[in-house]
Structures are given as structure tokens and as C-alpha cells.
Amino acid sequence: xxxxxxxxxxxxxxxxxxxxxxxxxxxxxxxxxxxxxxxxxxxxxxxxxxxxxxxxxxxxxxxxxxxxxxxxxxxxxxxxxxxxxxxxxxxxxxxxxxxxxxxxxxxxxxxxxxxxxxxxxxxxxxxxxxxxxxxxxxxxxxxxxxxxxxxxxxxxxxxxxxxxxxxxxxxxxxxxxxxxxxxxxxxxxxxxxxxxxxxxxxxxxxxxxxxxxxxxxxxxxxxxxxxxxxxxxxxxxxxxxxxxxxxxxxxxxxxxxxxxxxxx
Numbered sequence: 001x002x003x004x005x006x007x008x009x010x011x012x013x014x015x016x017x018x019x020x021x022x023x024x025x026x027x028x029x030x031x032x033x034x035x036x037x038x039x040x041x042x043x044x045x046x047x048x049x050x051x052x053x054x055x056x057x058x059x060x061x062x063x064x065x066x067x068x069x070x071x072x073x074x075x076x077x078x079x080x081x082x083x084x085x086x087x088x089x090x091x092x093x094x095x096x097x098x099x100x101x102x103x104x105x106x107x108x109x110x111x112x113x114x115x116x117x118x119x120x121x122x123x124x125x126x127x128x129x130x131x132x133x134x135x136x137x138x139x140x141x142x143x144x145x146x147x148x149x150x151x152x153x154x155x156x157x158x159x160x161x162x163x164x165x166x167x168x169x170x171x172x173x174x175x176x177x178x179x180x181x182x183x184x185x186x187x188x189x190x191x192x193x194x195x196x197x198x199x200x201x202x203x204x205x206x207x208x209x210x211x212x213x214x215x216x217x218x219x220x221x222x223x224x225x226x227x228x229x230x231x232x233x234x235x236x237x238x239x240x241x242x243x244x245x246x247x248x249x250x251x252x253x254x255x256x257x258x259x260x261x262x263x264x
Contacts, residue, residue, distance in 0.1 A: 003081060011074035011089070015096060017067040021060070022099050022199070024192030028060025029103050034110045034182045035147040038167055041114040044125035046147075047132035054114050061107035068100045095202040099195065106181045113168075113178040121169055128154075128163065141188035148179070 027033050036046050036053035046053070071093065079086025117124075130150045143149055148167050151158065155165040168175050186192035 007074055007078045007081065011071060011078065011093075014067060014071035014074055015093065018064070018071055018096055018100055019196060019200075021064045021067050022096070022103065022192070023196045024186060024189040026056075026060040026063055028057040028107065029064075029185060029192060030141060031182050031185045031187050032141055032146055033057055033060075034106065034185060035167060035179075037110055037114050038117060038178070039125060039130070039147045041117040042121045042125040042169075043123045044128045044130065044147075046130050048129075051132070054111065057107050057110055061104055064100050064103055068097065068104070071097065092203060092206045095199045095206075099199050102184070106185060109178045109181050113175045116175060117168075117172065120172060124169060125163065127161075128158065143187065146187075 022029070024030065033053050033056055036051070037057050040046065040050075040053055075086060075090050075093065078089055130147060131145075144153075151165045151167060158165040164170060168179060186195055
């Protein structure tokens with residue numbers, strides 16, 4: 001295996017790991033985990049035994065960062081082998097890298113807000129216990145289970161106790177934008193898969209466009225890169241709850257002048 005092929009294999013493996021991190025296999029990308037982290041930073045407790053949701057958010061972020069770093073390293077090394085090839089392949093991977101960057105940015109915002117709240121309002125919600133997954137029978141990653149909605153449902157009770165029924169206290173209005181960022185996250189596994197499916201579809205379109213131009217820039221190397229990324233897309237697409245056809249492999253192979261074998 002020549003150096004270019006090795007780098008393409010490394011990139012494909014890194015992309016698969018990044019896809020897995022972004023599909024919700026770890027709970028730290030969900031809205032509920034981020035809201036819970038802010039709630040706990042103010043002394044609130046979720047579930048009978050409590051839980052460290054901020055730790056979950058940060059562990060997930062570290063996993064995403066590690067996989068993104070691996071993809072970035074492979075892309076940088078690929079660019080060192082062939083600058084034009086590296087630029088083209090990076091553009092194919094941009095949708096996946098952007099999704100990872102969005103998750104990492106929001107994790108940083110949540111961590112920063114939690115740090116501030118631990119310093120300014122560490123006991124504001126002390127004694128407030130919420131259900132893990134919702135109140136009463138509403139167990140699961142649903143809108144009703146979100147901390148903001150549980151607090152709203154308990155509004156009268158909390159107000160009577162002198163507790164402002166808000167996730168971010170009015171005295172910390174500068175932190176309100178983090179809640180808006182959290183709203184960009186998936187609510188549950190279905191939404192996470194849908195976000196990822198959108199990324200895979202965007203990559204599919206870019207690969208198809210690039211395949212047509214494969215003869216322009218380093219055809220042999222670009223063809224190998226396309227096939228490597230294509231394999232990663234097809235392999236991961238089959239793992240989603242609702243399998244989707246990521247790309248028409250017969251057409252792609254035809255465009256690149258690669259013999260197509262059914263099932264390949």
C-alpha cells in the first residue's frame with residue numbers, strides 16, 4: 001500500500017469514527033444533557049441519585065474532538081502528499097467537520113456557562129429535584145423532559161418557594177444565548193441521525209460533482225480518495241436507524257472509470 005492509499009484509509013476510518021460520535025451514540029450531544037448540566041451547576045438534582053451531566057457533555061466533546069483531530073491529521077498529511085488533492089478532499093469532508101465543530105462549540109458554551117453559574121448561583125436551585133427523562137410517566141428524550149419545560153411545569157410551586165422558575169436566572173441574562181445554542185442540538189437519537197443524514201447527503205453531492213472532474217486533478221489519487229470516502233459513507237449509512245442509500249455506486253464508478261462489480 002503506497003503512502004497515499006494509507007492516508008486515505010486513515011481518513012476513511014477517522015470519518016467513520018466521527019460519524020459515530022455525531023449520531024448520538026454518546027448522550028452529550030443532546031439538548032437535555034446540556035440543559036441538565038446548567039441546572040446541576042445551580043444545585044439542582046436530576047433523578048433520585050443525581051448525575052454529572054456536564055461530565056457527560058465534556059466526555060462526548062473529547063470523543064468528537066479526538067475523532068476530528070484524527071481526520072484533520074489525515075487531511076493535512078494528504079495535502080502534504082498532493083496539495084491539490086488535499087484541498088479537494090478536504091472540501092468533501094467539510095460538512096462532517098462543520099457538524100463536529102458545531103457540537104464542540106456548543107459544548108464549550110455550556111461548560112463556560114456552567115462555570116459561571118457555579119460561581120454566581122451555586123445554590124439557587126438547591127432542593128429542586130427533577131425527573132430523569134421527565135415528570136411522572138413522561139420518561140424519555142422528549143420536549144416535556146427538557147429541564148426548561150419541567151421548570152415551567154413546576155412554575156407555581158417554585159415561585160411559592162421563592163425560586164425563579166428559569167434555567168438561566170434573570171440576573172445572568174448575558175448567559176441566555178447559550179440556551180439558544182442548545183436549541184440547535186438534537187433532542188433525541190432520531191434527530192441526531194437526521195442531522196447526520198443531512199451531512200452524508202451533502203457529502204454525497206460533493207463526491208458526485210468531484211467524480212465528474214476526477215480527470216482534472218490527479219485522477220488516480222483523487223479516484224482512490226473518492227472510493228475511500230465513498231466506502232465510509234456507504235458503511236455508515238447502513239448503520240442509521242432508517243438505512244439510506246448514500247450514493248449510487250454504479251454511477252460513481254462509471255464516472256471515475258472504475259469497473260463496477262455488483263455488491264462492491
